[in-house]
Amino acid sequence: MGYPSFFLDRDGTIVEFVHYLVNEEDLRIPREVLIGLKDLAARNFKLIVVTNQSIIGRGLAEVSAVLDLTKILLRKLKDEGVTINLLLICPHAPSQECYCRKPRVAMALFADEVIGIDFPNSFMVGDSLSDMKFGAEMGMKTVFITRNAEQSPNANFNAKDMIQASRWIIENSSRE
Numbered sequence: 503m504g505y506p507s508f509f510l511d512r513d514g515t516i517v518e519f520v521h522y523l524v525n526e527e528d529l530r531i532p533r534e535v536l537i538g539l540k541d542l543a544a545r546n547f548k549l550i551v552v553t554n555q556s557i558i559g560r561g562l563a564e565v566s567a568v569l570d571l572t573k574i575l576l577r578k579l580k581d582e583g584v585t586i587n588l589l590l591i592c593p594h595a596p597s598q599e600c601y602c603r604k605p606r607v608a609m610a611l612f613a614d615e616v617i618g619i620d621f622p623n624s625f626m627v628g629d630s631l632s633d634m635k636f637g638a639e640m641g642m643k644t645v646f647i648t649r650n651a652e653q654s655p656n657a658n659f660n661a662k663d664m665i666q667a668s669r670w671i672i673e674n675s676s677r678e
């Protein structure tokens with residue numbers, strides 16, 4: 503059966519959206535994200551980050567730079583009481599047509615291999631249409647963080663920020 507889990511996008515969802523984010527000084531975690539994630543972490547769900555980093559495949563950043571920034575992000579979250587159980591990166595450019603770039607689902611399948619996921623009782627939270635498609639494809643419930651009234655046919659709920667997202671998830675999760 504596996505664990506009910508929260509799948510989270512990184513850029514624009516956990517951290518403020520910055521084009522080709524690679525420098526620590528551009529890494530900003532909004533207050534409402536920390537509040538929302540703490541609420542989720544307290545519920546004992548697995549927290550899994552799935553992020554497309556075509557910045558690597560496009561040759562705009564070294565793998566090591568992306569991994570360094572990832573470590574900083576994980577430490578910042580941990581310092582705030584939020585432990586990420588698994589973080590998966592697709593390093594490919596769209597032209598490489600890999601199976602891991604969202605909305606393709608290889609990262610979800612890999613998470614299932616490593617942790618064991620109860621997909622029908624899991625959630626995908628993200629700010630892009632590909633995140634919603636990824637979640638729907640795996641039979642998860644989906645929460646769309648919308649900033650500009652964009653709509654997704656695959657979103658079960660539209661939230662303005664992570665606080666709203668986490669409240670809806672907690673209300674709609676079948677676990678205590």
Ligand SMILES: [Zn+2]
Pocket residue numbers: 592593594600601602603
């Ligand atoms: Zn990939």
